[in-house]
Amino acid sequence: MFLQLPFHAAANLQRTVLTLNTVILIAALIVVELVYADAPKEKRAHLKHFYPLFLVLGGLLVYAIYKQVRAS
Amino acid sequence: MATTVKKRTTSTKAKTKASSAKKVTKRQASKPVRRQPKKSLTYSTKAWIAAYVVAAIVVPQVTLLWRPLVGVYATVAALAALLILALRSEQARRLAIVAAILPVTLLVSLSLPQPDAFSQAGEFYSTVLLLVIMCNYTFSFHEPLDLSVLRKQYWLVLPLMVVIGEVLGALGYGALHSTAYIFHGVPTYLVAIGAVIFAVAEELLFRGLIQQHASKIVHPMVAAALAAAAYTTVYVAHGTILPAVFALLSGTVLSTIYYFKQNLVLTTTANAVMKLSYLGLLATFVLR
Numbered sequence A: 001m002f003l004q005l006p007f008h009a010a011a012n013l014q015r016t017v018l019t020l021n022t023v024i025l026i027a028a029l030i031v032v033e034l035v036y037a038d039a040p041k042e043k044r045a046h047l048k049h050f051y052p053l054f055l056v057l058g059g060l061l062v063y064a065i066y067k068q069v070r071a072s
Numbered sequence B: 001m002a003t004t005v006k007k008r009t010t011s012t013k014a015k016t017k018a019s020s021a022k023k024v025t026k027r028q029a030s031k032p033v034r035r036q037p038k039k040s041l042t043y044s045t046k047a048w049i050a051a052y053v054v055a056a057i058v059v060p061q062v063t064l065l066w067r068p069l070v071g072v073y074a075t076v077a078a079l080a081a082l083l084i085l086a087l088r089s090e091q092a093r094r095l096a097i098v099a100a101i102l103p104v105t106l107l108v109s110l111s112l113p114q115p116d117a118f119s120q121a122g123e124f125y126s127t128v129l130l131l132v133i134m135c136n137y138t139f140s141f142h143e144p145l146d147l148s149v150l151r152k153q154y155w156l157v158l159p160l161m162v163v164i165g166e167v168l169g170a171l172g173y174g175a176l177h178s179t180a181y182i183f184h185g186v187p188t189y190l191v192a193i194g195a196v197i198f199a200v201a202e203e204l205l206f207r208g209l210i211q212q213h214a215s216k217i218v219h220p221m222v223a224a225a226l227a228a229a230a231y232t233t234v235y236v237a238h239g240t241i242l243p244a245v246f247a248l249l250s251g252t253v254l255s256t257i258y259y260f261k262q263n264l265v266l267t268t269t270a271n272a273v274m275k276l277s278y279l280g281l282l283a284t285f286v287l288r
Helices: A011-036 A041-071 B002-030 B043-066 B068-088 B093-099 B101-111 B117-139 B154-176 B188-214 B220-234 B242-261 B264-285
Strands: none
Touching: A011 A041, A011 B068, A011 B101, A041 B068, A041 B093, A041 B101, A041 B117, B043 B068, B043 B093, B043 B101, B043 B220, B068 B093, B068 B101, B093 B101, B093 B117, B093 B188, B101 B117, B101 B188, B117 B188, B154 B242, B154 B264, B188 B220, B188 B242, B188 B264, B220 B242, B242 B264
């Protein structure tokens, strides 16, 4: 009835997720740069639909940086 | 006489036509023109897209259950797969983006510290709500949301939803009361408030976004099945198959309600009442 996620976020899992999150964000930026850099504005219009996802992933990147700074 | 009546009917028809044409023109003037998809998809492509999206939702969840570290990689791979689908197919773009909410939410849940099950569920549903609201905003930026088909008999259907929710809650209690209660130590009123918020988040995502956008690509019944499948996978848990079986039942009922009425108030009411009834029965007979 109530959600029970099938994992416990252990420290090693958190590290892996935050690293992979950074990788996927960099990959997305590369794709956007390669495919859409020279495209006209109307062909780039649909990219705005991806903003919510990338906003949350960007938030995770900021959290990863915060954790890194706090650890050092 | 008959000719006069005919003439009148024709003139009334013409007037109605003219006024509706005016309305259409007004509406067209107020709304930006919606771009039509370049080409319609074949049945096999639609089936492939539906299977692709279901796999991208199911595989990470099941892999996380089997081995969490592999599940993390599967979640990221599923997210990448959905983003690629969204970039490549114009018709499947919105469905792929809303389906990607689940892997992104899993990534957030995996990254943040979780002291107990209630905060884990709270983080999960907060992220879902945040993403759903943002997606709804970006999707409806150039076009108003479709109005509900339910115009009359609202107050007749809403009590029916309460009854359906209570029946589902009682069935859920019968099936799940022997499984461990995960929110021990959290005050029941807080869980009750949480249950209503969880119901809102679930309905906005599974019915309001996934089912709605899937029904623009595949047949609405297939879209309902897809939404029910996605809803079930979230409830796959360790130890027992009962939560997933019950989620399949309740997900099918809620998706069917949405298929017939396209109204989130109704499905949210049924879902919230279901959760509250289960909690009430549990608090009365088990947690005393």
